[in-house]
Amino acid sequence: MHSKTESDDQRPFTGLALEVIGREGSVAFIRDGEVVQSTDLPSEVRATASLTPALESLLASVNTAASDAETSRDESPLPTQTSRPDFIAVADGPGSFTGLRIAAATAKTLAYAWGIPVVTLDSLSVWAAAVLPTGSTEAANSDSDMPRVGQQMIVGLDAYRGQTFVGIFVATEARWQSDKEIELLDRADWLRTLGSASSGTWLTGDAIKPGLPTENLRVVDRKQTLASALAKLAHQKYLAGQTTDPMNVLPRYFRPSAAEEKAASSK
Numbered sequence: 240m241h242s243k244t245e246s247d248d249q250r251p252f253t254g255l256a257l258e259v260i261g262r263e264g265s266v267a268f269i270r271d272g273e274v275v276q277s278t279d280l281p282s283e284v285r286a287t288a289s290l291t292p293a294l295e296s297l298l299a300s301v302n303t304a305a306s307d308a309e310t311s312r313d314e315s316p317l318p319t320q321t322s323r324p325d326f327i328a329v330a331d332g333p334g335s336f337t338g339l340r341i342a343a344a345t346a347k348t349l350a351y352a353w354g355i356p357v358v359t360l361d362s363l364s365v366w367a368a369a370v371l372p373t374g375s376t377e378a379a380n381s382d383s384d385m386p387r388v389g390q391q392m393i394v395g396l397d398a399y400r401g402q403t404f405v406g407i408f409v410a411t412e413a414r415w416q417s418d419k420e421i422e423l424l425d426r427a428d429w430l431r432t433l434g435s436a437s438s439g440t441w442l443t444g445d446a447i448k449p450g451l452p453t454e455n456l457r458v459v460d461r462k463q464t465l466a467s468a469l470a471k472l473a474h475q476k477y478l479a480g481q482t483t484d485p486m487n488v489l490p491r492y493f494r495p496s497a498a499e500e501k502a503a504s505s506k
Contacts, residue, residue: 259338328473363406
């Protein structure tokens with residue numbers, strides 16, 4: 240497994256980020272804390288079929304930009320030395336059962352093959368970070384795009400079956416800080432959470448649907464791909480040594496699948 244050495248200080252650290260939190264997903268490549276390229280997976284193709292081609296295209300593009308050397312058209316871009324990252328980042332849940340499984344398996348396989356660590360982050364923290372502009376430290380961003388310190392935000396991810404994954408965050412000077420354990424709420428509790436939130440609370444996530452009591456809340460959209468947000472969060476964790484051995488990477492579902500629940504109820 241690769242570990243940081245003195246020679247590493249002479250070059251920028253790079254990372255590959257991938258997520259399939261929902262029905263779609265995204266990938267990104269980060270170098271020295273800055274996302275150099277990111278793309279969403281095509282919505283018309285299932286992630287099972289589109290994730291690997293998206294990663295290959297991303298790494299081929301990064302490799303081409305970083306090196307003047309020509310790569311053979313028949314050679315896979317995945318194992319090249321130039322594009323091989325220092326770490327792989329993956330959102331490990333909650334989210335789509337199939338999506339999380341595919342993302343975790345892909346991250347584990349590539350990291351093991353390359354001999355590099357994995358950085359994992361929960362899906363709601365990634366969503367929270369994605370509402371900030373890509374260059375969130377640049378003066379060009381509107382003040383309204385940036386939360387004040389102490390600002391609260393609710394992130395809701397659609398868990399289907401009438402349920403919602405919910406996270407509560409508070410803005411610090413540097414980032415969104417989780418203020419509560421992730422909860423799986425039924426519709427009544429989800430509505431109660433929204434209805435009792437303080438006026439001006441930010442609200443984001445794919446569970447924000449028409450008809451919800453959001454009149455006193457500020458609904459905010461993502462300003463970057465989820466993979467971009469994931470990459471930047473993971474870069475900080477990597478520098479802090481907060482990594483995971485590839486063989487220990489597992490998706491966190493937060494509840495049984497529909498098939499598991501059905502099997503359990505029939506016993």
